Amino acid sequence: MASTIHVTLPDGSIREFPAGITVLAVAEQVGQRLAHETVAGKVNGRLVDLRTPLEDDVELRIVTTRDPEGGEVIRHSAEHVMADAVKRLWPGTPIDAGRQDHSEKFQYxxxxxxxxxxxxxxxxxxxxxxxxKEDLPFERTEVSRRDAAKIMSERGEAIKLIRLEDIPEGDTISLYRHGEFVDLCRGPHVQRTSQIGAVKLLEASGAYFKGDERNEMLQRIYGTAFASKKELDAYFARLEEIRRRDHRRLGKELDLFSFHPEAPASPFFHPRGAIVYNALIEHMRERYLHYGYQEVITPQIFDVELWKRSGHYDNYRENMFFADAFDDVQERSSSIKPMNCPSHCLLYSGAAHSYRDLPLRLADFGRLHRYERSGVVTGLTRVRSFAQDDAHIFCTPEQIGSEIRSLFDFIFETYDLFAFAEIEIYLSTRPEKAMGEVAVWEHAESVLAASLEERGVAFTVNAGDGAFYGPKIDFVVHDALGREWQLATIQLDFMLPERFELTYIDSENAERRPVMIHRAIFGSLERFYGVMLEHFAGDLPPWLAPEQVRVLPITDAVTDYAESVCSLMKERRLRAEVDHRNEKLGYKIREGEAMKVPYLLVVGEREAQEGTVSLRLRHRRDEGAQPLGTVVDRISNAVRTRSREL
RNA sequence: GCCAACGUAGCUCAGCUGGUAGAGCAGCUGAUUCGUAAUCAGCAGGUCCCCGGUUCGAGUCCGGGCGUUGGCUCCA
Known part of the structure; x- marks a missing residue:
């Protein structure tokens, strides 16, 4: 071991220190102020405790209370402080463990x-x-497994002893102590409790031990902490912004959809909301022409035998609704479809297929019903009644690659349209309980991975996370607030073609089994609708806006002119209305803005005489009077090109 | 399904420790004819989520159910 080491700092400077120096000691030599604010170090890109001795040459960044990672360290330390507070108030309360989630919250x-x-x-x-306020220092000690167990059992930490057993053999076991409180913890932690500038507890809930509902239920407390009150306030401002954009709230305010207890978790789309819904479908229909899909319409209720054959009855029954007529209630004989795939298999098997017919791409906007447990449904993002932009592609094994490539084009094109910029991609591979031959799986997985690599997009492999019938690729988008949503999915399926004995005749006149690809781009239309609403904060681009144009007459002397303007818009296939109400202009503008109508056209005597309209774009000021023809061209152009700009 | 909070007019919400309900907006009627984010006045509107209990008396307390929200779990 070298007696001196070289530490490279972020500014590129290299300093020499004796080996074994701690991160904190380095910070102290760099500057007293820095040392005061530091909470951790980032050594070769890894977050470490500032009490960690440095033994080799490293790249080091000192993490202070002001860095994002500093926030994590502060919240982690606040977890301990919270546990300490609970134990001070209720001595002897056994603690489990804390954790942070991605949304700047901690829990214990x-x-x-x-x-x-x-x-x-x-x-x-x-x-x-x-x-x-007591400004207690955090101390780190590394102990043997035996000593850790001894300390925890002396302290009556029954749950901690179980957690201790879960730590893999050979791992370093460290304890963190501040004041009287001791916790088994990897760290890192702040220097002193006073570095936790502002804390706020958020809510309490039950939580199963280790997240398993067969285990005992523990009591969980959520909170958040930051280096300063100012950052805490900013956090609550972000929450407020999320509330403002909540699609459930927007759905109500914009009169798009509602829910009723008579059909829990099943949205009712109002006239305005249905326009948006149908615009999404119409967009897909148009793209289907381009990508070679054929739309089909299939039934809602099926003999339960179908689901036994498809495997859903055995594997998915608890999510299915059954629909029995009066004369056959003894047996569950009919079921409402939770998925479209079996219908499409029936359609496929209803005719002989040549390799020349493939790929066959069947699209279906059929309504699906899935029984979701009462605690899991929310707004439009998790519902019991929904439709997907669903399609099943029947193709030869050789065609998988080109189909996947085409799907990537389709998916990225679609997400561009909605300005979902950051997309994460997950490739899920063969799980333990899998159907079919390993070789087929491996081939399929390599085709999927190769397609992704060819496309040059980064992806994460979720080993063993595939469906039992085939591997899949999931697309997770980030909305305008950075939250993640799983929307598109591409799933290969070797099982259903087998179960439904689907075949095609290849060029050698031999009977072969096609591969089935399940795919959806929006995913569930309902979920997409909700995510999109939040992403746009309700300001839908003109092609999606339920009411694209609203004409605002200033007095009823110009009613006729206002009507003629509106008729012209309608002739150009724009969704236009006139606000005839006996109100002042300011009131009508306020209402039009509140309903987020993209184009407000103000007409008074002047406009009526000159054949103009005064254009007011959503969330902007008056653009002044312009010839009617210019304005209608502008609007229909924005709609036709599906522009996000007004 | 589990833990917690909540459920009052179409919407947003008030209603203290039990004495049978109130505001603003929206709606309706009338007046006003108005130039870029709320004109004025009047009227009407409620099985206080449902069922049961305690009580002389329940929006308020207790139990059960339903729904919603936030978590947990689940998500072929």
């Missing part, structure tokens, strides 16, 4: 006789502030 689970109440959270929060 406790074995507690009753659920935590809002008043408890206030008390805990006060206690946390006290601990922060």
């Amino acid at each position: 689970d406790f074995r507690f006789a009753r659920p935590f109440q809002p008043e408890d959270l206030e008390r805990i929060e006060d206690e946390m502030r006290r601990i922060v």
Whole structure:
């Protein structure tokens, strides 16, 4: 081991230190102020505790309370402080473990006789502030497994002992201590509790131990923490923005859809909402012409035998609705479809197929019903009644590659249209319980991976996460607020062609089994609708806006002119209305803005005489009077090109 | 399904420790004819989610159910 090491700092400077120096000591030599604010180090890209000794030459970045990673360290430390506060208030409460999620929240689970109440959270929060004020130093110690077990059992931490057993043999076991509180923890942690500038507890809920519903339910508390009050306020401002964009709220305000207890988790689309829904479908229909799909319409209710044959009855029954007529209630004989694939298999098997017919791409906007447990449904993003832009491609094994390539074009083109910029791609491979031969799987997986590589897009492999019938590629988009949504999916299926004995005749006149590709680009139309609404914050591009143009007459002396303007818009196939109400212009503008109509056309005596309209674009000021012809051309052009600009 | 909170007019919400309901917006009627984000006045509107219990009396307390929300779990 070298007696001195070289540390490369972010500015490129290299400094020499004695081996074994800690991150904190380096920070101290760089500057006192830095040392005061530092909470961790990033050594060769890995976040480490600042008490970590450096033994070799490294690249080091000092992480301070102001860095994003600093926030993580602060929240992680706040977890410990929260657990400490709970134990101070209710001595002897066994603790489980804390964790952070991606949304700047931390959580900690406790074995507690009753659920935590809002008043408890206030008390805990006060206690946390006290601990922060005490400015207790965090200490790290590395211990043997035996010592860790001894310390935890002395402290009555029954759950921690189980957690200890889960730590793999050979891993370093570290304890973090501040004041009286000790936790089994990997770190890193801040230097002192006072570096946690602002904390707020958010909510309590039950949570199963290790996330398994067969285990005992622990009591979980969520909170957040930042280096300063200002950052905490910014966090709540972000939450407020999320609330403002919530598609459930927008759906109500814009009169798009509603829910009714008589059909839980099943959206009712209002006239305005249905226009948007249908515009999405129409867009897909147009693209289907380009990509060579044929649309089909299939039934809603099927003999249950179909689902036994497809395997859904055995594997998916708890998510299915059954629909029995009065004369056959003894047996569950009919079921409402949760998926379209079996219908499409029936269609395929209804005729002989030549390799020349393939690929056969069958699209279906059929309504699907899935029973989702009551606790999991939310708004449009998880519903019991929905449709997909669903299609099944029947092709030869050799055609898989070209089909996948074409699908990539389709998917990226679609996400461009909606300005979903950041897309994550996951390739899920053969699970343990898989159907079919390993060689077929491996071939399919390599085709999928090769297509992704050829496309030059980054993807993550989720080993063993494929469906039992075939590997799949999932597309996760980020909306305008950075939240993740799984929308598109491409799934290869070797099982259904087998179960339905689907065949085609190849060029050698031999009977062969086709491959089936399940794919959806929007995914569920309902979910896409919700995500899209939030992404645009309700400001739909003109081609999707339920009401594209609203004509605002200033007085009823210009009613006729307003009507003629509106008729012209309608002749040009634009969705236009006139606001005839006996209100002042300011009121009508306010309403038009609130309903997020992209184009407001103000008409008064002047416009009526000159044959113009005063154009007002959504969220902008008056653009002034312009010839009617110019304005209608502009609007229909924006609609036709599916522009996001007005 | 599990844990918690919530459910009052079409919407947003008020209603203290039990004494049978209130505001703003929206709606309707009338007046006003108005130039770029709310004109004025009047009227009407509620099985306080449902069922049961405690009580002289329940929107309010208790139990059960339904729904919604946030989590957990699930997501072929």
